[in-house]
Amino acid sequence: MFEVILESSFSSAHRLREYDGNCERMHGHNWRIEVAVARPDLDEMGMVIDFRDLKRHLKEIFADFDHYILNDRPPFTEINPTTENIAKYVFDELARRLPAPAHVRHVTAWETDGCGARYERD
Numbered sequence: 840m841f842e843v844i845l846e847s848s849f850s851s852a853h854r855l856r857e858y859d860g861n862c863e864r865m866h867g868h869n870w871r872i873e874v875a876v877a878r879p880d881l882d883e884m885g886m887v888i889d890f891r892d893l894k895r896h897l898k899e900i901f902a903d904f905d906h907y908i909l910n911d912r913p914p915f916t917e918i919n920p921t922t923e924n925i926a927k928y929v930f931d932e933l934a935r936r937l938p939a940p941a942h943v944r945h946v947t948a949w950e951t952d953g954c955g956a957r958y959e960r961d
């Protein structure tokens with residue numbers, strides 16, 4: 840299996856609902872998102888996916904969040920905008936966009952240098 844990794848980022852504010860602590864108050868993060876895309880063999884160019892295409896997909900996905908308050912943007916109007924839920928959302932949105940046999944292996948979202956969450960499907 841071949842795997843490529845791309846890191847990108849967006850900036851937004853959020854607040855965690857029903858949370859007993861500082862994160863209940865509005866604050867911002869520069870979210871770093873790392874995506875891993877895999878396929879069992881390479882395409883005719885010798886690639887898993889063109890990084891340019893992967894960057895374009897992420898840019899489209901982040902356009903709904905960048906410089907917004909996450910709590911105002913679906914699906915985070917309904918679910919808490921935690922790092923875990925952001926990782927899963929990016930995973931699902933990227934999975935919808937990728938042409939088979941390329942597929943998303945995992946997505947890691949970092950809210951700070953030391954704190955991140957990864958989503959992957961078994």
Ligand SMILES: [Zn+2]
Nearest residue numbers: 862866868950
């Ligand atoms: Zn936060």
